[in-house]
Amino acid sequence: MARPRILVVGAGFAGVGCVRRLERRIPPGRADITLVAPFSYQLYLPLLPQVASGVLTPQSVAVSLRRSQKHRTRIIPGGAIGVDTQAKICIVQKVNGEIVHEPYDIIVLTPGSITRTFDIPGLTENARGMKTLAEAAYIRDHVISQLDLADASTDEEERASRLQFVVVGGGYAGTETAACLQRLTHNAVKHYPRLDPSLIKWHLIDIAPKLMPELGDELGKAAMKVLERRGIDVSLGVSIAEAGPEKVTFTDGRTLPCRTLIWTAGVAASPLMATLDTETVRGRVAVTPEMNVPGLDGVFALGDAAAVPDLTKEEGAICPPTAQHAMRQGRKVADNVIASLLHQPMRPYVHKDLGLVVDLGGTDAVSRPLGVNLRGLPAEAVARGYHWSALRTGPAKTRVMTNWLLNAVAGDDFVRTGFLSEKSGTLREFEHTDVYLTPEQIREHTAALHGVH
Template sequence: MGAGFAGFHAARRLSRLARGRAEVVVVNPTDYFLYVPLLPEVASGILEPRHVTVSLADALPGVRMVLGEVDGLDLDRRTVRYAEPTGSPAELEYDRLVIAAGSVNKLLPIPGVAEYAHGFRGIPEAVFLRDHLTQQIELADDSADSAERNSLCTFVVVGAGYTGTEVAAHGVLYTELLRKRHPRLSDQRIRWMLLDVADRVLPELDERLSRTADAVLRERGVDARMGVSVDEAEEFGVRLNDGSFVPTRSLIWCVGVRPDPVVDGLGLKTDKGRLVVDEYLRVPGRPEVFACGDAAAVPDLTRPGEVTPMTAQHAQRQGKHAAENLAAGFGTGDLRPYKHHDLGFAVDLGGAKAAANPLHLPLAGLPAKAVTRGYHLLSMPGNRIRTATEWLYDAVLPRQTTQLGVIPAESIPLDTASPEHVAEAR
């Protein structure tokens, strides 16, 4: 169930372990695996959208691919219900099940956010944002009203975690590039704001990485306001919880994620929306069902009493581990508990800047950039040469800045949180 980091790697490992002994089926709404960490580079025009996707048919030979949106399970009958791309209902039977449904945008109960903010979770949002940034600068260039120009050239990012920090860092470079190509805007200020209720940028990381990222953002003129968030969103601006009003047409929602809502309807025990599993990634009382990634509350054996965070690093390793433990059930290998020590983190800040701590050694600048890009190339299950080539092109050729207009704003509404998730988020 799902072909994100957890589901993709579970299917790939299982197809190798069970070759000729079992049929492996993946149910997913798209026919590709999305390498989410590179989406900010899609939004800033560095990478083409297709190059951060990997065809499931090519990467998972021998695996049956079923296009569909899972909308329920019958655990007693061992069936998965899903909607086909045409909307028609269908179902599949299973002997063993891996729930890797992933996550969706987390929406807080703030007036106007659902109507006027845009999330950043997939290809449509990244392509829309690239077009939107380009359009705002073009509209500003055509405007004779200074107040309107200021509003069009103001961009507000909510959430200073990985995604929000990278979106702001790449975005400010992209809009500055756009401004330079419009001589009428030579004296126009391009304003980027990064908001978070936390006390620092990248609050989940080592403070040294946080300081590095904060310094880069402020050097580029990003107004990083910590301890501040949005009280209300309107069509032409946002009101902050410090009482100020910011005129803007661009509210980018990077607050975080919550488990896919399909998890709620399973009738299984959850922890803050994530399925409770044991250290072997099995659902208690359902030995034929495994869960991993963002949808699962996996015990963190390196931090007793806690669960693993919702990161791609854990999802990828849990997917592989779930496949191995599932295969142990039919005689291939042994059942083992999941235990993983973080190997470090990398945050790409655009240009020649990055922050990384491989093996917990803090790096900044070009060394961190090299580590970050090397890590992404090693982690991508495909399109490595294309991605590296586009990085090279971006270093030596002018970046293309045309807007395609293929993703209308109304086609990417921000996900709506249920009352339960709202309560947890607060």
């Protein structure tokens, strides 16, 4: 019999976890494993705010796929833009623009998520995201350039607008981003004697009534106190009405002179999932507890793009899009893929929550490991210990630990790397949602392929 072809789409926590498990569990020569990955690395997303603030170098949170895999998996550099589940063909656009048709027997969809945006005037043209390694690097360059330009300016209005920074999103990503970057500018201003430190102002806004509600009242209030102590202005129940290149208008009517708007207001499932033409739950494709897609033969979906039932909670609950769930789901799907090949029963995904960690920079953090509330230095130790242990390779662990130690001893660096001389790095330049095919286009691609052969 021909070897089964297993195609994994996406190289995030879920996809890489699945591939590594498949490589360990399937004997060599028994199956062909292919991974579709837009980059040659797996990004450790939770540490991205520390890259933006310069605590960690970009390379330290980008774990090489070729270093961590066993070289049995074929890697296609690109992204899936459509799936014909009848013909069992995945349409892939390589990084050089070439379109290829990849056949499969079993496909595991882990394309992750994109930044969730709304129809707000000027948002995509002027806001910056925090979803990719390049975006974090651009944000760091941009923030430091604002200090440089404000220091050089003789116009008081320009100087004031360059020193106002707005972060939208009161979840983990937004809160950590605001906290880490505020710490960067607070330390950097000591090297700008012409700048008044009191002019540097960070604003964190969110439409929700609470900051990081998942933390609970006690830790949520502790995090709020850290932000207030640092001078970060937190506005809840507020969002953006309009975003301009030099000002931001809030939904409560306030207009703020500002040239830095960072958007972290949630994520949405990859548009790839809409090409499946199947049931979705809040944009995420509906799956069974075993993470296969009902009605589609040989199709599994998990991670941020799938609505995986949370069997530990009330009926109808789905797992949140977190790295903790994605890593575990990847391993469970690998086991279920093998079970399906062997015609054995598959097992549902059931998890035990390990807790939450929020690193606010320096010695400030809040954590709840296994239900125990921590704050300050103990919470920081738990947060960094968790992140460090989750990094998969020795070189990645060494780089991150070295960066942390160097930053603790030598402090921050305030170097611009020159990204902004080429492009501005706004949301519009990073979210390429127009490449995905419609179901009709997918059928046309497949029909053309069959016509050739």
